């Protein structure tokens with residue numbers, strides 16, 4: 001299975017390495033022709049405004065929607081996939097959720113914690129200037145932290161507010177691949 005990793009910002013190599021370790025065929029996506037023949041796409045974290053701007057300029061947004069690609073988004077990637085972002089429309093509205101960017105504020109910009117995720121169990125999550133999911137309209141909440149959803153699946157799409165790639169644990173990537 002060929003899985004694209006958007007290669008604009010963020011932990012691209014970490015996602016690529018995890019996909020390889022799972023026996024998937026990772027493809028770095030920089031321009032729209034790179035999306036040909038991929039079965040799914042990972043949107044890494046970074047700065048959602050920057051990533052979104054580059055994606056629009058390169059025609060990636062339209063193509064992802066047209067191809068109905070299954071998407072897994074982490075942190076900024078999740079922001080891009082949200083129907084509603086800080087009261088405005090998300091760029092790739094694949095998850096019917098509302099998010100607040102930088103939801104934990106400057107006091108707790110980044111933190112790590114052990115999560116318990118449905119279908120996976122204990123998982124170490126790293127939150128870096130993470131968004132908070134304030135509403136889930138469709139989809140399934142697979143885990144919460146401090147009463148807010150932190151990972152949501154809707155159809156073949158999967159989005160999470162934390163970074164799952166940092167310690168090389170591939171179980172969330174496996175869950176995404178298995179759902180495609």
Ligand code: GLN
Nearest residue numbers: 045046047048075076129
């Ligand atoms: N705060 C970033 C944003 O709003 C997301 C941070 C991240 O991806 N780690 O886009």
